[in-house]
Amino acid sequence: MKANWHLVADIGGTNARFSAVLQGQLESAYEFHYSVEEYPEFTELIGKLLIEIAQATGWNNPPLNACFAVACPADTDLITFTNSHWTFTKGALKDALDCQNLTVINDFEAVAHGITELTEGDLVQVGGQASVENKAIGILGAGTGLGVAGLLPHARGYHVIDTEGGHADYAPIDEIQSAVVNCLRERYGRVSLERLLSGKGLLNIYTALCTIGGFDAVYTTPAEVVAGALDSADATGLQTLNMFCEGMGAAAGNLALTFGARGGIYIAGGVIPRFQEFFINSAFRSKFEDKGRFVSYLQPIPVYLVIRSNLGLLGAAKMLQHN
Secondary structure (H helix, E strand, O other): OOOOEEEEEEEOOOEEEEEEEEOOOOOOOOEEEEEHHHOOOHHHHHHHHHHHHHHHHOOOOOOOEEEEEEOOOOOOOEEEOOOOOOEEEHHHHHHHHOOOEEEEEEHHHHHHHHHOOOOHHHEEEOOOOOOOOOOOEEEEEEOOOEEEEEEEEEOOEEEEEEOOHHHOEOOOOOHHHHHHHHHHHHHHOOOEHHHOOOHHHHHHHHHHHHHHHOOOOOOOOHHHHHHHHHHOOOHHHHHHHHHHHHHHHHHHHHHHHHHOOOOOEEEEOOOHHHHHHHHHOOOHHHHHHOOHHHHHHHOOOOEEEEOOOOHHHHHHHHHHHHO
């Protein structure tokens, strides 16, 4: 059986998600999820994916178009993932898919496209008032890394600003944050936002706090840090989550100032929903607004926590329509 369908993908440092979408649709019942670490070569996964799509759908023809959202810069033919071992070239991928057109975009560019399709049920507002129509929107979110993008609505639609803002310098705002940054600087040299405000960043904060405190780290994964903080009220785990939330607040406030984001700030990514209530009740909002003379500018700006899953796939499908 033949069908007019598109292939969309959202590929991060840990997980690779794909969806086979019929032409004209944004979502599909046919989703395929894989662990990045289980596949030494990206091309190996693509071969398996195409077989599994054909088996699941009965479609025996290649996709018309494909949009791959990747967690790295996407403006060169060679795609090298920032937080995984995978690489591929656009030319080789297009040949493997045998599609008519291939688009490769940054994963948070896809998230920005997806934001335009969200409803109230997909969001939890964290402070502020109503968004201002046709004003800039800022988007950031923690996964394996930290993604940052902008969205500029206008009368004829919208324009996405794709960025690598997650790799801007982390600016500590108190003495303990400074101590953590100094500790991480010994390991990394330069310390970016992503080194603290991501899944891996949670573990970086925790191990740095252990080093500063002079005791051995108990946890070895971000999930363990979060569980230790929430389940057993581990003091260092709690300190880690608090520092993470405060850092996200400061970074989100900086993004709002930079973009003039009176259309709101959207917090996406898979990390924060794992401790949603903790995040909402943390110092995130106070640090978001704590910008000296510009407190009154930031106070009305709403922040929305995105609780919808697979936003990257939705955005990649929307990208194909938006073009």
